[in-house]
Amino acid sequence: MxxxxxxxxxxxxxxxxxxxxxxxxxxxxxxxxxxxxxxxxxxxxxxxxxxxxxxxxxxxxxxxxxxxxxxxxxxxxxxxxxxxxPPLDYAPGPDGSITAEVVLDLPYQGPPGCVHGGISALILDHTLGVANGWAGVSGMTAELTLRYRHTTPLFEPLTVTGRQVSVDGSKIRTVGSISAGGRECVTAEGLFIAKHPPRPR
Incomplete structure (x- = not known):
C-alpha cells in the first residue's frame, strides 16, 4: 500500500x-x-x-x-x-454539517486492523468542535458520549461528519459519526459550553 x-x-x-x-x-x-x-x-x-x-x-x-x-x-x-x-480536511454540506474523508494507517491501530477507540474519540471531539465553529457558535467540550457500533477499519476510506444541533444560552449540542462503506462505526453526541481560554500573548 x-x-x-x-x-x-x-x-x-x-x-x-x-x-x-x-x-x-x-x-x-x-x-x-x-x-x-x-x-x-x-x-x-x-x-x-x-x-x-x-x-x-x-x-x-x-x-x-x-x-x-x-x-x-x-x-x-x-x-x-x-x-x-491524519490530517482531516473538512468540507461544508448543504444542511450545515461538515464532512471529511480520511484513511488511517498503522499508527492509529487499536484492535488488529482497526482504529483505536481513543483515536475515534479524538477525531469526533475535534470534528464536533469544528462543526460548531462553522455554525458560528463554538466552545469547550463539556461532555462527549460515544457509541461504538462496529469496529472502525484501518486502510479504508472513512467518512467523518459533524453537525451542530442546537444552541441554548451557553450550551451547544452537536452530533457526529465515523462511517466506513456506508455503515456507521462510531457515533457521538457532544455538549459544549460557549467559552474559550485566553490565547497566549
Missing part, C-alpha cells in the same frame, strides 16, 4: 507530511524489515537535534500557533503542520 500522503503547502506543512510517512513507514517496517533501524535512529536523532537547535522559545511558539483567524495548523486532528494529525 502506498505510504505517501499529499504534501500540503510548503515549510512546516510539507515537513509534517514527510514525518507522517516516516511514522507510518516505521510502523510497517518494525524489526522484521531489512532496514538498519539503528542507522535510521541516528539519522532521525540528527534531524531532531537540528530542530531543537533552531526552535524558538516555547512561549514565542505558542503565541505564533494561536495567531490568526482561529484556524489552527497545529491541532492533533486537522493540523497540517502536526505530524500526529
Amino acid at each position: 502506498e505510504l505517501s500522503a499529499p504534501v500540503r503547502g510548503t515549510g512546516a506543512d510539507a515537513a509534517a507530511a514527510a514525518a507522517r510517512r516516516v511514522i507510518a513507514g516505521l510502523m510497517r517496517a518494525g524489526d522484521i524489515s531489512g532496514a538498519d533501524m539503528d542507522e535510521i535512529a541516528g539519522r532521525l536523532n540528527a534531524i531532531a537535534d537540528d530542530l531543537d537547535a533552531t526552535a524558538p522559545e516555547l512561549q514565542e511558539r505558542m503565541v505564533d500557533m494561536w495567531r490568526g483567524d482561529g484556524r489552527t495548523r497545529h491541532d492533533a486532528v486537522a493540523g497540517t503542520e502536526n505530524p500526529l494529525a
Whole structure:
C-alpha cells in the first residue's frame, strides 16, 4: 500500500507530511524489515537535534500557533503542520454539517486492523468542535458520549461528519459519526459550553 500522503503547502506543512510517512513507514517496517533501524535512529536523532537547535522559545511558539483567524495548523486532528494529525480536511454540506474523508494507517491501530477507540474519540471531539465553529457558535467540550457500533477499519476510506444541533444560552449540542462503506462505526453526541481560554500573548 502506498505510504505517501499529499504534501500540503510548503515549510512546516510539507515537513509534517514527510514525518507522517516516516511514522507510518516505521510502523510497517518494525524489526522484521531489512532496514538498519539503528542507522535510521541516528539519522532521525540528527534531524531532531537540528530542530531543537533552531526552535524558538516555547512561549514565542505558542503565541505564533494561536495567531490568526482561529484556524489552527497545529491541532492533533486537522493540523497540517502536526505530524500526529491524519490530517482531516473538512468540507461544508448543504444542511450545515461538515464532512471529511480520511484513511488511517498503522499508527492509529487499536484492535488488529482497526482504529483505536481513543483515536475515534479524538477525531469526533475535534470534528464536533469544528462543526460548531462553522455554525458560528463554538466552545469547550463539556461532555462527549460515544457509541461504538462496529469496529472502525484501518486502510479504508472513512467518512467523518459533524453537525451542530442546537444552541441554548451557553450550551451547544452537536452530533457526529465515523462511517466506513456506508455503515456507521462510531457515533457521538457532544455538549459544549460557549467559552474559550485566553490565547497566549
